[in-house]
Amino acid sequence: MTAADWHQLLLIGFGVASVAVFVTLRWGTKTAYGRHDTGQSAWWWGPRVPTRAAWVLMEMPASLAFAAFFFLGDRALEAAPLVFLALWQAHYLQRSFIYPFR
Incomplete structure (x- = not known):
C-alpha cells in the first residue's frame, strides 16, 4: 500500500x-x-477533568509532538525551518502552558 x-x-x-x-x-x-x-x-463520558488541566492536555500535543516530528526531518537544523518552528512554538507554548494559568 x-x-x-x-x-x-x-x-x-x-x-x-x-x-x-x-x-x-x-x-x-x-x-x-x-x-x-x-x-x-x-x-x-468518563471522569470529570479540571478545566485548566483539560486545556493543557488538549493543546500540549500541538507543541510537543510537532517539535518531536520536526526534529526527525531531514532539514530540521536549517535556518528557515528553525524560524518557522520558533514561531509555531512561541504561539503554542503560550497557548498551551501560559494562557491556562493566567
Missing part, C-alpha cells in the same frame, strides 16, 4: 468518523462540557 493509498484511506476514515460524531452529538446523546457543564456529567 502506497503513501497515497494510506492518505486516501485516512481521509475516508476521518470523513466517516466526523459524520458519525455529528449525528451522535446532534440527535443522540446530551453532552455537558465547557460552559454547558451542569456538574452532573453522565458516567459514560
